[in-house]
Amino acid sequence: MILKSPPIGGLLYISLMAYSEKLAKRIREALSHIKQLEEKAMFGGICFMVNDKMCIGVNLDEIMCRIDPDKEDEALTRTGARPMDFTGHPMRGYVFVHQDAIKKKSELDYWIKLCLDFNPKAKSSKKKK
Secondary structure (H helix, E strand, O other), X not given: OEEEOOOOOOOOEEEOOOEOHHHXXXXXXXXXXXXXXXXXXXXXXXXXXXXXXXXXXXXXXXXXXEOOHHHHHHHOOOOOXXXXXXOOOOOOXXXXXXXXXXXXXXXXXXXXXXXXXXXXXXXXXXXXX
């Protein structure tokens, strides 16, 4: 939820922004070469599924990266990275990265590569019947 400043004499209003479309578009373009790619609404944002597994997503103004847990400590030393803590405690192998830390293509590419490198090893969630 974002509070917008009112124009002089205007009313304060609230914008409900689930995720940055600009970030989603950048990720979509970076993953355009992936044959088995699906987009799903998830966590109030959007998730890009690769080979039926959660790979990378966008929530508000951050990307959510599913990476190798063995590389998480190193990844968390990068600017703008923090543990994913939806449930109140960090989830191993999941990292949030703020959009300000991925303005350059090379910065976003670093995270996308980490996600894609881990994807073949990642477990897929069970399909609902």
